Amino acid sequence: MAGTAVRGRLTWQVAEVASVLPETPSVRTIVLEVPDWAGHRAGQHVDIRLTAEDGYSAERSYSIASAPGEPLSITVERLEDGEVSPYLTEELRPDDEIEIRGPIGGYFVWDGGDDRPLLLLAGGSGIVPLRSIMRYRAQTGSHVRVRALYSSRSWTDVIYRDELDSYRQDGNADILYTLTRHQPSGWAGHTGRIDPAWLTEQAWPVNESPVAYVCGPTSFVEGVAETLVRLSYPAAAIKTERFGASGGQK
């Protein structure tokens, strides 16, 4: 678990909204212009701060959606009882300014420096940091094998669908969807959660030294990580990022 020390001071910076892109009815991607952005690694997150006229402020963390080298973007899901996510998904518009600081996190990252096959397991908006990884992998022409299992409530809730599908073309990438609540008629993909049987079938065998990145709600991550442990994945090869019902990503 050796880490890359990030010991410089992280200061708040003012970011201007360059564009907002609808992803699903409740999710949008916000592209930010940050004058002194030092760059980021795939899988990291940023802190966002919003300040009301009377000085009241609210801060939250969001995973970075863009690949390293690209302008910073985050993808935000609106949570009905949220304080920050409704603002970001409904009110914020181009040219608005918000404060950010980061990038943060040095463990749940992928730098492309090794050949270990990637197993990416996403629940809902947990796809966001994994999309940064897949996007970076595609842009760098990496031949590392990747298999992503992505669980959504319904077909309209799938974020980045066209982009994810496009990664299949390179032969070393596979993306499999499962829909937990509603399936379109004639749905041929998986139905229900990423259950132990399906995950066992799809996971890279341990003797190929895979590394798994798991991101989603707590119950999702607990279930998936437990199955990987049973499949003898070493703990150090299971990197997790979780958010509870009112966790850091609200």
Added chain:
Amino acid sequence: MSPITRGFHGRRRPEADADRVPPGQFVTEDFPVLSAGPTPHTALDKWTFSISGGDGPQSWSWEAFRALPAENITVDIHCVTRWSKLGTKWEGVSVDTLLSQVGHNARFVMAHCDGGYTTNLPLADVTGGQAWVAFNFDGKPLQPEHGGPARLLVPHLYFWKSAKWVRSLELLTKDEPGFWETYGYHMYGDPWREQRYAGD
């Protein structure tokens, strides 16, 4: 001075609790979970708690640990990911009790946990009735995803310092970064001074 975010009003916290919530935090009724890897499940008959780095090793089985005098603790907790939970109820063994039979000249401790997680703390912050090894939450055994069978509880620091699945305390004469501290988080982590990341 932060610029005003156009159209943002926010949701104020109840007045009564305002002075209990550190800057940048919001109150949640839930108990979110955050960890870097899978949840370890250590059977109680395999579980031990030990203290190393003092004059001779000290170790307790689960039974011996549970036979130590325990305390009920009601505290507010603050996670670096910005949730705070007020009035949480725990039962645990004070770190003072655990250290009372160990001679040492340490100034820092490193908590070691199942799964390889570590976190560093000044000795002065885990003594004097400020830290516990907690095994009950809300009157029930602490669940594995929240750090059970036992976790460190150091409520006056950000909650990553309250290491889940804690199995030992290593006494040290100088400070060394633990797991999250190596990845850019603050060495001390005082929520009232918003010491989230290195340099804060």
